[in-house]
Amino acid sequence: MSGRKAQAARNDELIREAARAVFTADPGAPISAVAEHAGVGISALYRRYKSKEDLLQKLAADGMDRYLAEVEAALADDAAPWAAFAGFMRRCLDIGAGSLTMRLAGSFEVTEDMSRKGREIHAATQRLLDRTKEAGALRPEIEVGDISVLLEHLHTIRIGDDERMNRLQHRYLALMLDALHLTGAEELPGPAPTWQELRGRYDG
Amino acid sequence: MSGRKAQAARNDELIREAARAVFTADPGAPISAVAEHAGVGISALYRRYKSKEDLLQKLAADGMDRYLAEVEAALADDAAPWAAFAGFMRRCLDIGAGSLTMRLAGSFEVTEDMSRKGREIHAATQRLLDRTKEAGALRPEIEVGDISVLLEHLHTIRIGDDERMNRLQHRYLALMLDALHLTGAEELPGPAPTWQELRGRYDG
DNA sequence: TGTAGAACGGAATTCTTCGTTCCGCTATGA
DNA sequence: TCATAGCGGAACGAAGAATTCCGTTCTACA
Structure with missing residues (x-):
């Protein structure tokens, strides 16, 4: 070859x-x-790629596929709910899943196919959260929108070279995971972001 | 009038x-x-303002002043260390302190005056963290750089109108505060960002 | 060995965006 | 009534980005 x-x-x-x-x-x-x-x-x-928009579209679609694959892998691991969930989040951080699509929002036209995938992603993530909550390992107030927002913002931490950046992102993910795992803590202020709110940024 | x-x-x-x-x-x-x-x-x-750069400089300097005022107010409140610290973080979120200067990094020339203020800020924040740790209310691994990074990234959450955005920012701050308050948790991965690393972004 | 053409690097071109300047207009206060 | 501070927004020029274009290189096969 x-x-x-x-x-x-x-x-x-x-x-x-x-x-x-x-x-x-x-x-x-x-x-x-x-x-x-x-x-x-x-x-x-x-x-x-025909154009920049074409590249962005393909990239976003690819990102959604990767993310979906991760959620499904986590769902398939039905031994230890919390470990599966935490591992899922860490893996998403490493492969850049769960944020690219959102950050690119607005810079290309959303296809019907992507909308459909978006709904799949939402449903699968919902299942993962429900299962983890049922095991008593996750704060009940946490919703799908929270996961989107958290992953998206962890990815925006950009300090030092790639390796250093990754370590720092994991530092703050670890902090967040500790907080998410705290089932007995006080209630969080404000409702979680809704699907509409997140999707709203595509149209803007 | x-x-x-x-x-x-x-x-x-x-x-x-x-x-x-x-x-x-x-x-x-x-x-x-x-x-x-x-x-x-x-x-x-x-x-x-003479130019865009002029505006940015004045804005950044103003942001540093506001932040410093908040730290000092928190230090002055010596009754309940954790409550003072948490209140400090919440107030920073509301007034946009602690992030503007950093996010503007690189887009204007740094004056000697700003460097000096930067050092003051670092020292004062250090005192606040030390005091809170001594009271056993804050994870010992948390350093000044962590606070910068956290505030900066909480400010990048931008969903919905101003009011909704603020509520969401407080939602995630609450989560982070829970994690910061957890003194008995497992150690965090990766060292905290250093002063050099954060300042490195000014030089571009 | 010669050659058609796929794949490519990067300069040239065109389009967009942004900082800054400039030109009237308006309302104030003497 | 009039000089003018303060202002809104169009106009201008520079910088930067998307896309196109052209000459070159390397492969595969005759």
């Missing part, structure tokens, strides 16, 4: 990876930054 | 307030957004 075909296949991956990294860091980044980060020229990008 | 002078004085305040809100929401916002949010024209802005 070598030659131009292999190089191209490798570039496919390189570009997707770079796009994920760059747009997670800065949703408004120029497309040239993606090319640079991937170590390729701009035309390598335009050969694969 | 009416007439042109009064109108101008009112605009002074309107513009400062709008600038704070707009740049807290988006540090890269155009200056026209500030004018619009304040309900004034662009020239009302340029009559008061």
Whole structure:
């Protein structure tokens, strides 16, 4: 497996990876930054995606798939509810799932397919939360919208190089997990964000 | 108190307030957004500030003053360490203190005066944390850098209108406070962000 | 070995956005 | 009545970004 075909296949991956990294860091980044980060020229990008919007759409759809896969993996692990949930959150942090789509909101047209996937994601996450709550391991007031918001904002922590950044994100996730695990604590102020509120940002 | 002078004085305040809100929401916002949010024209802005950089500098300096005032108020309240600390965090959230300066980092030249204030802020926050830890009310691993990062990121939660946003920010602050108050919990991963790391972002 | 063409790097082009300036207009207060 | 401070917003120019274009390189196959 070598030659131009292999190089191209490798570039496919390189570009997707770079796009994920760059747009997670800065949703408004120029497309040239993606090319640079991937170590390729701009035309390598335009050969694969019709436009920036096209790239963002595919990236967002991909992010939703990754996230859904994680939720389902967590649901499949029915031994220790809390451990499964905590592991799910940590994995989401590492693979950048659960935030990209949201942060990109507004910069591309939402397809019917994505709306459908969004509903699936919501339902699956709901199941995961319910199960964890039933095991008495999660604050009952926590809702799906909370998870979105938390993941999204953990991803916005950007200090130092990639490795340092990841460690810091895990530091604050650990803090949040401690708080989420506290079932006997005082009630939280304000209702959780609703599905409408989160989706509202797509249309704005 | 009416007439042109009064109108101008009112605009002074309107513009400062709008600038704070707009740049807290988006540090890269155009200056026209500030004018619009304040309900004034662009020239009302340029009559008061020489340039965008000038406005940002004054805003950042003002933000540092507000923050320092809050820390000192918390230190002055020496009855209940934890309540003082929690109240301090909540007030910072409401007045937008502790994050603006950081988020604006890199978009203007840092004056010697600001550096000095930065050191004061660090020292005062350190005292507040130490005191709260000594009372056994705060995780010992929490450092000044953590507070900066937490406040900064709580401010980036932007959903719904201003009032709704504020409630949600308080919801997640409450969660974080529960975690910070947990003195017996497992150790956090990764060291806290250092002063250098945070300041590093000024130099770009 | 010669050659068609896929894949690419990056300069050139075009479009957008933003900071700043400029030009009347209005209301105040002498 | 008039000079003018204060203002709204269009106009201008620079910076930056998306997209296109062209010359080059490398592969595969004759």
